Amino acid sequence: MVRMNSAVKKIILLQSLFLIGCGAQNLVIDTIIPSPLVAKNENITVRLMFDEKLQNFIFTPEELQKKEAPVQISFSDTQVKLFQNIFSSFFVLDNSDKDDTPRTNNLNINVKLDKFEYLTPQMAANQKYSVWFKYNIQILNANNQPIDNWMITGYGEQETGAFQDNEAFSRAIQIALRDTGANLSIKTQDEIVNIGNSIG
Amino acid sequence: MITSSKKSIFFLIFLIVGCSTTRVDEEINTAFTISGDESIVLLSNSYHTGNQTEIDFMECVNSSISKKQNAFEILPTRQFQNLFYPWFEPSTAPQTVEDLPNVLSNDLIKNKLSEMKIKYLIKITGQTKTNASSGALSCAAGPGGGGCFGFAWWDDTSDYTASIWDLSQETAVGNVTANVTGTSMIPAIIIPIPILARTQSNACEGLSNQIVSFFSG
Numbered sequence: 001m002v003r004m005n006s007a008v009k010k011i012i013l014l015q016s017l018f019l020i021g022c023g024a025q026n027l028v029i030d031t032i033i034p035s036p037l038v039a040k041n042e043n044i045t046v047r048l049m050f051d052e053k054l055q056n057f058i059f060t061p062e063e064l065q066k067k068e069a070p071v072q073i074s075f076s077d078t079q080v081k082l083f084q085n086i087f088s089s090f091f092v093l094d095n096s097d098k099d100d101t102p103r104t105n106n107l108n109i110n111v112k113l114d115k116f117e118y119l120t121p122q123m124a125a126n127q128k129y130s131v132w133f134k135y136n137i138q139i140l141n142a143n144n145q146p147i148d149n150w151m152i153t154g155y156g157e158q159e160t161g162a163f164q165d166n167e168a169f170s171r172a173i174q175i176a177l178r179d180t181g182a183n184l185s186i187k188t189q190d191e192i193v194n195i196g197n198s199i200g
Numbered sequence: 201m202i203t204s205s206k207k208s209i210f211f212l213i214f215l216i217v218g219c220s221t222t223r224v225d226e227e228i229n230t231a232f233t234i235s236g237d238e239s240i241v242l243l244s245n246s247y248h249t250g251n252q253t254e255i256d257f258m259e260c261v262n263s264s265i266s267k268k269q270n271a272f273e274i275l276p277t278r279q280f281q282n283l284f285y286p287w288f289e290p291s292t293a294p295q296t297v298e299d300l301p302n303v304l305s306n307d308l309i310k311n312k313l314s315e316m317k318i319k320y321l322i323k324i325t326g327q328t329k330t331n332a333s334s335g336a337l338s339c340a341a342g343p344g345g346g347g348c349f350g351f352a353w354w355d356d357t358s359d360y361t362a363s364i365w366d367l368s369q370e371t372a373v374g375n376v377t378a379n380v381t382g383t384s385m386i387p388a389i390i391i392p393i394p395i396l397a398r399t400q401s402n403a404c405e406g407l408s409n410q411i412v413s414f415f416s417g
Contacts, residue, residue, distance in 0.1 A: 034285040037308055155291070157247060159254075175290075182286030 029176040036185040046091040051112040110138040129172035154180025218397030227329030230372040239273040248291035264408035315349040326360035347390035358403035378406040
């Protein structure tokens with residue numbers, strides 16, 4: 001609640017330099033997205049397919065980024081859970097690989113991470129972390145013929161404020177994932193009637 | 201005696217706060233009522249539209265309103281957003297009262313609002329900004345000790361508006377504003393003594409008092 005001017009910030013920064021060591025750090029993202037408040041269509045069964053890169057995505061910064069934020073980000077299965085959570089609120093998910101009860105799919109949905117980008121306070125010369133996700137989602141019928149192709153984005157930002165740098169970064173990523181889920185839900189809600197029509 | 205005097209001085213240093221000026225305003229558009237089992241919820245406008253209302257300010261107003269009254273319920277913002285996900289997220293929530301019908305035309309949302317007796321949505325906009333700063337403060341440390349010397353000051357303005365929307369009527373019933381300005385300073389002769397104008401917490405106090413008074417009639 002207290003505003004600090006640059007002089008106070010400099011004192012705190014100077015103190016923190018004595019306390020923090022250098023070196024690459026590992027950030028583990030594990031976030032829970034709420035189930036969307038939407039109507040479920042029990043007549044459509046969907047099989048989700050994820051790009052291999054997305055399933056256990058570990059982001060390693062490039063040489064240029066390492067100077068600004070030497071952080072390796074491990075997403076584990078957070079992204080997979082996000083898409084399963086959203087799509088399972090709209091459709092019946094086909095988990096036949098897991099429970100050995102094969103179903104007849106109406107749809108196949110192919111999810112691919114297209115871009116993950118961020119700006120640190122050092123890069124943007126401000127006091128916040130900004131994070132973007134962009135996913136390519138292909139909607140295919142049971143015969144794997146394309147029905148639609150969606151580009152879903154998510155954006156999150158978090159001011160550094162009282163947070164340690166990595167905590168603010170982690171929060172910005174979680175906000176961006178939550179925003180992705182929100183945008184995907186709205187898109188699916190808008191398209192659900194067309195999807196139903198296209199599969200008969 | 202000496203120890204107790206030192207403690208008192210040390211304690212007093214923490215009580216020194218800078219001066220600030222608070223101005224609160226209220227505007228009522230239409231008649232409204234709220235009963236004990238009905239709820240309100242606070243939501244800030246999205247950063248997607250350039251709004252920068254701080255999370256800690258929202259938490260402060262939420263907690264301050266629930267402590268100050270028991271005439272109605274207040275549903276915490278995050279809980280509300282989780283229950284109504286994805287319809288009140290920063291990128292999807294209605295930004296103006298004209299956007300309300302788009303969201304409320306969804307029966308699932310309307311029924312859940314009615315079931316949970318959420319009657320008013322209060323949209324908060326605004327932020328705390330530093331307008332001007334000046335002075336210099338330098339600190340040094342060596343083997344024999346360390347200290348600071350100098351004087352720094354800055355002006356903060358906390359300006360917030362709460363727009364109160366009736367979710368059943370889909371109209372704005374009124375606005376409450378709080379504007380607080382203050383000057384903070386840090387004189388330092390060996391030890392820096394921060395004298396801070398707590399404009400944001402004063403704005404939180406002013407805005408929540410005014411919202412409570414708004415609903416008290």
